Amino acid sequence: MRIGILTSGGDCPGLNAVIRGIVLKGTEINGQEFVGFKGGWRGVVNSDLIELGRSNVRGIAKEGGTILGTSRTNPFEGEGGAERIQQNLEREGIDAVIAIGGEGTLAAAKRLTDAGLKIVGVPKTIDNDLDATDYTFGFDTAVQIATDAMDRLRTTGDSHSRCMVAEVMGRHVGWIALHSGMAAGAHAILIPEQKTTMEQIRSWVESANARGRAPLVVVAEGFVPGETDDAHSERGLDAFGRPRLGGIGERLAPMIEEMTGIETRATTLGHIQRGGVPSAYDRVLATRLGMAASDSVLEERWGQMVALRATDIVNVGFEEALGKLKVVPQHRYDEAALLFG
Numbered sequence: 645m646r647i648g649i650l651t652s653g654g655d656c657p658g659l660n661a662v663i664r665g666i667v668l669k670g671t672e673i674n675g676q677e678f679v680g681f682k683g684g685w686r687g688v689v690n691s692d693l694i695e696l697g698r699s700n701v702r703g704i705a706k707e708g709g710t711i712l713g714t715s716r717t718n719p720f721e722g723e724g725g726a727e728r729i730q731q732n733l734e735r736e737g738i739d740a741v742i743a744i745g746g747e748g749t750l751a752a753a754k755r756l757t758d759a760g761l762k763i764v765g766v767p768k769t770i771d772n773d774l775d776a777t778d779y780t781f782g783f784d785t786a787v788q789i790a791t792d793a794m795d796r797l798r799t800t801g802d803s804h805s806r807c808m809v810a811e812v813m814g815r816h817v818g819w820i821a822l823h824s825g826m827a828a829g830a831h832a833i834l835i836p837e838q839k840t841t842m843e844q845i846r847s848w849v850e851s852a853n854a855r856g857r858a859p860l861v862v863v864a865e866g867f868v869p870g871e872t873d874d875a876h877s878e879r880g881l882d883a884f885g886r887p888r889l890g891g892i893g894e895r896l897a898p899m900i901e902e903m904t905g906i907e908t909r910a911t912t913l914g915h916i917q918r919g920g921v922p923s924a925y926d927r928v929l930a931t932r933l934g935m936a937a938s939d940s941v942l943e944e945r946w947g948q949m950v951a952l953r954a955t956d957i958v959n960v961g962f963e964e965a966l967g968k969l970k971v972v973p974q975h976r977y978d979e980a981a982l983l984f985g
């Protein structure tokens with residue numbers, strides 16, 4: 645069986661480990677052959693392919709990014725659509741597709757599967773916002789990078805007796821903020837799931853400052869300040885028409901400075917959180933998911949994605965996988981909030 649692999653959506657440390665896991669299990673055990681689509685769905689629509697044999701995946705588990713490239717291409721736009729994609733696959737002799745992506749990629753995969761294409765999914769995102777899997781690879785690495793950055797912000801904050809605001813990614817969920825903030829001992833963690841007033845933020849910052857600490861405020865890019873209705877967006881729309889997030893930290897810093905009188909600086913960590921080598925945890929998770937995806941194709945589990953439940957790799961339908969966002973539950977926030985201020 646000849647299988648096409650694609651990586652789509654934002655890149656994420658561990659994508660290469662998934663590709664390697666699929667190819668090694670597939671070629672060595674399951675009798676499969678592979679090609680890679682270049683640049684996500686764009687490569688599927690344009691039949692832009694590279695051969696993927698054992699030698700192409702040698703040593704890549706530790707490499708960041710994706711050897712296939714990625715994009716936020718919509719496979720139903722332009723020259724795309726289920727019929728055209730099916731014709732491309734037949735012409736190239738490709739029997740099935742493994743789509744590695746987040747909720748957007750998998751939503752597209754579901755529409756294509758509903759139209760009769762043979763696709764299995766592998767969940768990916770640093771945001772950890774997919775409900776049907778306990779963790780996504782990339783999240784652990786992103787949290788570690790953010791935590792390292794916050795440790796550094798704390799030493800310079802201490803030297804200058806400043807309040808430091810660190811903005812992290814996560815779209816409309818606060819997982820990266822919650823975990824990195826807890827690991828770094830933040831005095832306030834602001835996440836989209838929790839309305840928080842400026843008055844509350846002021847009180848946490850002043851209380852830390854009164855104890856002689858340089859306050860560290862961690863804010864998720866999707867945070868909605870208590871007085872407003874939407875996440876802060878000043879960067880236009882992405883390829884799918886969604887507001888690009890980012891910039892809330894820079895907006896909050898002068899407000900905190902004005903309210904408290906404490907000199908305040910903001911740092912936006914941005915794409916640094918997605919770059920570089922994956923952590924050992926992410927390499928292991930990604931490799932296991934990749935190997936399981938090869939098995940899913942063998943078992944003809946079309947319309948399903950592999951997922952982590954506790955320590956096991958399981959299969960879940962796209963429908964269930966796309967049902968809802970995995971948000972930070974109240975008890976996880978409450979537990980972290982005990983340490984604020």
Ligand SMILES: Nc1ncnc2c1ncn2[C@@H]1O[C@H](COP(=O)(O)OP(=O)(O)O)[C@@H](O)[C@H]1O
Pocket residue numbers: 652653654715716717718719720745746747748749750751752755768769883884
């Ligand atoms: N409901 C959908 N139907 C079809 N295509 C979609 C859908 N949602 C997203 N996509 C396409 O998939 C691409 C990848 O999705 P995106 O959300 O950007 O990344 P991720 O897969 O990491 O969540 C988007 O740019 C968009 O073109």
Ligand SMILES: O=P(O)(O)OC[C@H]1O[C@](O)(COP(=O)(O)O)[C@@H](O)[C@@H]1O
Pocket residue numbers: 653654655746747768769770771813814815865882889918
């Ligand atoms: O790379 P871009 O297009 O600037 O997108 C930034 C977004 O991508 C992410 O890093 C990852 O999101 P996805 O997993 O949905 O691709 C978000 O945290 C962030 O909001």
Ligand SMILES: [Mg+2]
Pocket residue numbers: 653746747748769
């Ligand atoms: Mg997404």
